[in-house]
């Protein structure tokens with residue numbers, strides 16, 4: 282018999298016996314409140330009133346006062362040297378509504394007939410930004426650089442955990458992108474498995490490397506830079522382009538030009554360049570598509586390897602413009618309405 286409420290919740294990674302891919306069955310998230318319900322009206326006085334109300338009820342205005350635990354890490358604004366938590370600009374806190382129980386305990390694997398599962402276990406955290414109304418587009422390069430530094434530092438702490446195989450850092454903007462709180466925040470999940478999208482891409486990289494002795498991403502990057510059709514922006518260290526086989530209209534990826542498999546090894550010198558590229562990409566997408574909801578995430582090598590020649594870390598930005606329907610769900614083939622070449626041209630001309 283369940284002794285407390287928590288034991289009624291289920292959180293398990295289940296393996297698809299045929300495809301070998303993992304899904305997460307988690308009822309823990311049903312408890313999560315929604316603070317975005319009426320945030321669809323985006324213009325005029327009505328929208329302003331709604332924003333005021335959302336800000337008043339916002340649990341991230343003062344995360345600790347709203348019942349969150351003390352931050353795991355926090356940073357003052359880049360302009361301030363304050364040591365006082367009241368001056369936080371970014372703080373990392375455990376997610377109050379995680380997809381699995383939190384902690385360093387190694388999960389158990391079990392099998393039943395044709396099925397296999399791993400108990401849900403890991404870390405699910407929120408990286409909260411100070412200002413309710415300022416997302417990446419409105420932040421300075423220094424401020425975005427601080428966000429990237431926070432991502433990196435927390436990643437480096439969690440990669441030491443014995444049973445963590447993969448750490449994903451992601452950002453959901455807007456209701457269509459799955460955000461339940463309007464206040465700008467990123468999230469981090471540290472998982473006991475390598476997720477299917479990443480393991481497919483790592484395996485593809487390994488196969489290519491075995492045949493060609495080259496990183497497939499470096500090869501594509503060279504091609505894109507020569508051809509220029511899909512390039513959106515470049516600076517000293519990073520190249521932004523729309524991928525040849527984009528999965529949604531206006532998908533954008535940011536790659537470091539020098540080969541590196543590990544985001545968390547980004548140098549202090551390169552961080553402002555990545556901050557500039559991220560701000561640039563999100564500003565162009567905002568301008569071109571009238572501030573769409575979007576997701577971005579960092580794809581990096583698995584937490585248990587370093588410096589591998591077959592993988593190349595990058596950021597993927599996916600504006601929420603297309604919807605999946607039967608054709609996409611049934612075939613796994615995404616139908617993309619705007620060609621990547623056209624999207625790149627529109628993004629280039631947007632600023």
Ligand SMILES: [Zn+2]
Nearest residue numbers: 339342413464
């Ligand atoms: Zn807020």
Ligand SMILES: [Zn+2]
Nearest residue numbers: 496499540593
């Ligand atoms: Zn590479």
